[in-house]
Every structure is written in structure tokens, then in C-alpha cells.
Amino acid sequence: MSLRSSAAVVPIDERRAFIQRTSRDGLTRRQAYSRLYIAGATLLLAVCILPLLSVFSLAVQKGMPFIGWRFFTANAAIPNLVNPDAVGGIKTPLQGTLSVVGLALVISVPFAVIIAASLFEFRNRFMSWLEVLLSTVIGLPSILFGLFVYAIIFHLKLAYSGIMGSVALSMLMVPLIAIQSLDALRAVPDTLVEAGVALGLNRFSVMFHIILPKARARIFTGVFLALARAAGETAPVLFVIGMTNVATLSPTSQQTTMTTFVYQLLQSPYPSQRDECWAIALVLIAIVLLFNIVGRTLLARAERSK
Amino acid sequence: MELRDVRVDFSGVCAVRDVTMGVMRNRVTALIGPSGSGKTTLLRSLNRLHDLTHGAKVSGRITLDGLDIYDGSIPSLLLRSRIGMVFQRPNPFPGKSIYENVASGLVFNGIRGKALIDDIVEQSLRSAVLWDAVKDRLKQPATDLSGGEQQRMCIARALAVEPDILLMDEPTSALDPIATQQIEDLLMSLKAITSIAIVTHNMQQAQRTSDYCAFLLMGEDRAGELIEFDRTDKVFNDPADPRTVDYIAGRFG
Ligand SMILES: Nc1ncnc2c1ncn2[C@@H]1O[C@H](COP(=O)(O)OP(=O)(O)O)[C@@H](O)[C@H]1O
Numbered sequence: 038m039s040l041r042s043s044a045a046v047v048p049i050d051e052r053r054a055f056i057q058r059t060s061r062d063g064l065t066r067r068q069a070y071s072r073l074y075i076a077g078a079t080l081l082l083a084v085c086i087l088p089l090l091s092v093f094s095l096a097v098q099k100g101m102p103f104i105g106w107r108f109f110t111a112n113a114a115i116p117n118l119v120n121p122d123a124v125g126g127i128k129t130p131l132q133g134t135l136s137v138v139g140l141a142l143v144i145s146v147p148f149a150v151i152i153a154a155s156l157f158e159f160r161n162r163f164m165s166w167l168e169v170l171l172s173t174v175i176g177l178p179s180i181l182f183g184l185f186v187y188a189i190i191f192h193l194k195l196a197y198s199g200i201m202g203s204v205a206l207s208m209l210m211v212p213l214i215a216i217q218s219l220d221a222l223r224a225v226p227d228t229l230v231e232a233g234v235a236l237g238l239n240r241f242s243v244m245f246h247i248i249l250p251k252a253r254a255r256i257f258t259g260v261f262l263a264l265a266r267a268a269g270e271t272a273p274v275l276f277v278i279g280m281t282n283v284a285t286l287s288p289t290s291q292q293t294t295m296t297t298f299v300y301q302l303l304q305s306p307y308p309s310q311r312d313e314c315w316a317i318a319l320v321l322i323a324i325v326l327l328f329n330i331v332g333r334t335l336l337a338r339a340e341r342s343k
Numbered sequence: 344m345e346l347r348d349v350r351v352d353f354s355g356v357c358a359v360r361d362v363t364m365g366v367m368r369n370r371v372t373a374l375i376g377p378s379g380s381g382k383t384t385l386l387r388s389l390n391r392l393h394d395l396t397h398g399a400k401v402s403g404r405i406t407l408d409g410l411d412i413y414d415g416s417i418p419s420l421l422l423r424s425r426i427g428m429v430f431q432r433p434n435p436f437p438g439k440s441i442y443e444n445v446a447s448g449l450v451f452n453g454i455r456g457k458a459l460i461d462d463i464v465e466q467s468l469r470s471a472v473l474w475d476a477v478k479d480r481l482k483q484p485a486t487d488l489s490g491g492e493q494q495r496m497c498i499a500r501a502l503a504v505e506p507d508i509l510l511m512d513e514p515t516s517a518l519d520p521i522a523t524q525q526i527e528d529l530l531m532s533l534k535a536i537t538s539i540a541i542v543t544h545n546m547q548q549a550q551r552t553s554d555y556c557a558f559l560l561m562g563e564d565r566a567g568e569l570i571e572f573d574r575t576d577k578v579f580n581d582p583a584d585p586r587t588v589d590y591i592a593g594r595f596g
């Protein structure tokens with residue numbers, strides 16, 4: 038109380054001088070904290086980046102010699118005792134990935150968008166549970182989707198085929214795209230929706246003519262990020278697509294994708310085939326990177342045009 | 344505070360240029376002009392807020408008490424503790440009480456002592472004409488206040504560190520007329536303890552509250568330029584530039 042009343046009679050300039058002095062005196066300490074924080078952040082960043090960089094550089098180092106036109110267009114060559122260094126191309130798994138992931142995309146996008154639109158429109162307890170469920174599914178180990186489809190194949194006595202892989206991948210992609218789309222829909226300003234409603238549009242028209250067009254770029258972002266994720270997945274497809282040595286885009290035949298091909302090669306006794314894995318890894322990194330970049334560019338564009 | 348040939352670029356695109364003016368001690372200096380003329384951009388260059396914006400570049404010379412604020416002679420942390428800022432929308436720190444909000448600048452600047460801080464919080468709230476309204480609920484979340492009260496609390500928060508200069512970016516544009524009136528009255532009394540630079544697009548407000556006035560306008564290439572800087576009565580009653588005459592007469596902008 039005594040300090041309080043004495044502080045009240047201190048002339049304003051004196052107190053200003055005191056505050057500024059204290060602030061200046063503490064400056065070295067505050068700057069030191071600031072530097073410490075930046076140093077710590079940099080260190081952690083390095084810890085995160087170093088393993089990534091080493092994987093990447095190894096992939097480039099070991100994989101680059103394989104890369105060439107032939108690598109993408111030739112069928113796999115089987116090394117044998119006479120010709121242990123035979124290395125073929127990845128025509129088969131490339132088409133396999135294209136077919137399996139492409140079909141998964143066709144299946145997931147409509148499902149995901151409809152789910153997102155429903156979650157957006159209908160707000161009740163069931164819907165919020167569904168939302169929680171979807172977010173949870175995103176975090177599940179992807180092998181579970183593979184197991185699920187495997188169980189279906191087993192019980193219904195179906196055949197291994199590309200479609201089965203697409204279904205398993207869709208189970209991974211639908212929640213990813215749906216949750217991202219839901220965020221996109223919710224980011225549309227209420228004022229736009231109100232403007233539409235005030236014009237007499239019904240909910241369906243508001244959704245299709247106002248909300249979805251506005252949210253489109255962010256939804257595409259979600260689609261590309263999900264594609265990036267799906268193209269790199271092995272576990273969901275491994276048990277359900279079978280295997281092929283003949284390049285085909287047909288979803289009903291058995292398939293080999295880039296990732297399951299790596300899985301096969303890794304079990305090979307021939308060093309040349311194991312090295313080839315790095316080349317495939319390099320191609321996969323490039324594909325995933327491309328999808329990510331496209332997705333993020335779209336998002337950045339959407340943010341800017343807001 | 345003196346500005347000489349100040350210019351701000353965003354990623355190589357000029358937003359405002361050719362600004363030579365001053366922010367006078369214990370006076371209110373208004374920045375007026377149509378939207379997009381670079382008022383906010385200019386104001387934010389005065390406390391180096393553009394440091395946070397990637398691609399932003401400030402050139403020219405801005406001095407505080409003769410020291411260039413961009414050449415490192417004043418650390419930016421220190422600079423910002425001497426220059427307070429009030430934003431267009433009230434931005435109380437969420438999850439903090441009224442008291443904690445007002446005290447935050449002091450605490451972050453290393454001021455210790457409950458009695459002293461109590462006292463400064465009270466005085467700052469009094470200076471912001473908010474004390475009587477909140478003195479019984481200092482521990483309540485600041486976000487519970489009304490918009491006008493929140494804005495006055497933000498002014499108190501800025502005043503608590505006894506800044507030499509207070510920057511205000513359209514502080515009343517999100518407020519109703521009564522709250523606006525209160526803030527305008529407040530400016531008059533704040534002059535006694537600090538210097539104020541205020542952005543406003545309301546010319547009556549500039550005329551009512553300011554002693555000096557800077558008029559900015561977008562040039563041909565959409566970059567803002569300083570057209571005129573003078574005493575407010577001179578700018579409004581006897582402007583030197585025909586474009587100022589037009590703007591004040593409401594012919595564009
Ligand atoms: N962070 C930023 N990045 C790029 N351009 C900006 C940024 N901030 C402002 N600008 C540009 O600077 C110009 C002046 O904007 P601003 O200072 O906000 O004007 P005012 O406050 O007078 O309405 C505008 O053309 C705006 O596009």
C-alpha cells in the first residue's frame with residue numbers, strides 16, 4: 038500500500054523513465070531468450086530434416102543410375118545365375134499404381150464430398166459422431182483397411198484384383214478428403230451463404246452454386262494430399278491385389294503397384310534388384326512430391342484469392 | 344519521430360512512397376486518405392511491424408529522437424516497447440483477464456512488483472476512461488467486455504508501458520457512434536502523456552481530433568503517395584494541393 042501511494046505521486050515522466058530503463062536493462066536477457074528459442078527451433082528442425090535428407094540423398098545416389106526412358110517403359114527383367122545384373126523397367130507397377138490409385142480416386146471423391154456436404158448441412162448428434170469417427174479413421178494404421186478387404190475377399194470367395202486395392206485405398210482416402218472438404222465448406226463466409234439464401238435459393242442450390250464453387254480449391258487440395266498419401270501406401274493393397282508381371286490398366290485383373298513391387302524386390306537375393314528399389318523409391322518420392330506441391334499450390338492460390 | 348522519403352514495398356511492388364513528415368511530441372497526427380492509399384502500411388513501418396511480413400521492405404529514413412529505427416541503433420524489441428499500437432479491431436489476448444491484459448506489456452518487459460503494476464494498471468485504465476466501468480471485474484475475461492470497452496482496454500494495454508508514441512489504425516471503425524465519441528474524447532486527454540499517430544478515413548474525425556494531418560493518395564501506378572503534410576487547420580482550410588481540395592470536398596475517394 039505504501040509503494041502504491043508513493044507511486045501515485047511519482048511524476049509521469051519519472052515513471053516513464055523507470056519503465057523504459059527496466060525494459061532496456063532486461064533487453065539483453067530477452068534477446069538471449071529469443072536467440073535460445075531460435076537456436077532450439079533450428080536444432081529440432083535439423084533433427085527432423087537430417088533423416089529425410091539422408092533417405093533422399095541415398096535414393097538419388099543409388100537410384101539415379103537406373104532412371105532413364107527405358108526404366109519407365111520396359112517390363113521387369115528377371116535376373117538369374119547367368120545374368121545376375123539384369124534390370125528391367127517399371128512399366129508394370131507404374132500402370133498398376135495408375136490403375137489402382139486412379140480407380141480409388143474415382144470412388145472416393147464423390148463419397149467424400151457427399152459426406153462432407155451432409156456433415157456440413159445436418160448438425161445433430163449422429164453427424165458429430167460421424168465426424169469424430171472419420172477423424173479417427175484417418176489415424177488408423179492403414180494395414181487395417183487391407184485386412185478388412187482381405188476378409189471380404191476371403192468370406193465372399195472373391196478373386197484378388199486391382200479393384201480390391203482401390204476399395205482399400207478408398208477407405209483411407211474418403212475420410213482424408215471428407216474432413217478436408219468439410220473444413221473447406223466451413224471456411225466459406227456466412228455472408229455469402231446468407232446472400233444466397235436471401236435471394237430465395239434452396240439449400241441444395243446454395244450448396245452447389247455458392248458454397249462448393251467457393252470451397253473448390255481447398256477441396257482439390259485435400260484430394261491431391263490424399264492422392265499423395267494413397268500412392269505411397271503399401272499395406273492396404275499388399276494382400277488384396279495379387280501380383281502380375283504383365284502391364285495392364287484393367288482393374289479386374291491382378292495388379293502390382295510401385296509399392297508392392299518394392300516389397301517383392303526387397304525379398305530378392307540379387308543385389309541389382311535391391312538397388313532397383315532405390316530407383317523406385319525415387320520415382321515414388323517424385324510422385325508424392327508432385328501431388329503435394331500441386332495440392333499446396335492450389336491451397337495458396339485459394340488463400341490469396343480470398 | 345521524423346520520416347524522410349519513406350517507401351514500403353511488398354515483394355517489389357511499391358505500396359507507399361515519398362513520405363516525408365513528422366509525428367510531433369504531445370500532438371495528434373492524423374493520416375487520412377482513401378482506402379488502399381497506404382495509411383496502414385505507413386503506420387506499421389513506424390514500429391517495424393513489417394519485419395513480420397515476408398517480402399516487405401522499408402526504405403528511406405525513420406528516426407526516433409534522432410536514432411534511425413532501421414539501422415540497428417535501437418533494438419526492435421526496445422523500439423516496440425516505446426511505441427504502442429492500437430489496431431482496427433479490438434484484439435484482447437484471449438484467456439487473459441482484463442487486469443492481465445493491461446499488465447501484459449509490463450510483465451513481458453520485466454517490470455516486477457505487484458503494487459507498482461496494480462497502480463499502473465489502474466492509471467492506464469483511468470487514462471483510457473475505463474476504470475469506473477471495470478474496476479469491480481478486473482479478474483473477468485477481457486473478451487466479456489463490449490466492443491467499445493475492449494478497444495479502450497487495448498488502449499490501456501498500450502498505455503501501460505508508457506509509450507512515447509501511440510499508433511492507432513482506424514481505432515473506431517469497428518465501434519458504434521457512442522464508443523467512437525468516447526475514444527475521440529480520449530485522444531484529447533492522451534495528448535498530455537504521449538504522442539499519437541492515428542489513421543482514419545473519416546475526415547471529420549481527423550479534423551476534430553488532430554493537430555497535424557498527412558494526406559495520402561494513390562498515384563497512377565496504384566502506389567500511395569504523400570500529397571500534403573501540415574497543420575490540420577491548414578490542410579482543411581487552406582490546402583496547398585488541388586487534390587487535397589478535391590478529396591476534402593468529397594469529390595473522390
Ligand atoms: N502484406 C501485404 N502484402 C502485399 N501488399 C500489401 C500488404 N499490405 C498492404 N498491401 C498493399 O498496400 C497497399 C496499401 O494498403 P493499406 O496500407 O492497407 O491501405 P489503407 O490502410 O490506406 O487502406 C494496398 O494496395 C495493399 O494491396
Ligand SMILES: [Mg+2]
Nearest residue numbers: 382383384513
Ligand atoms: Mg487500413
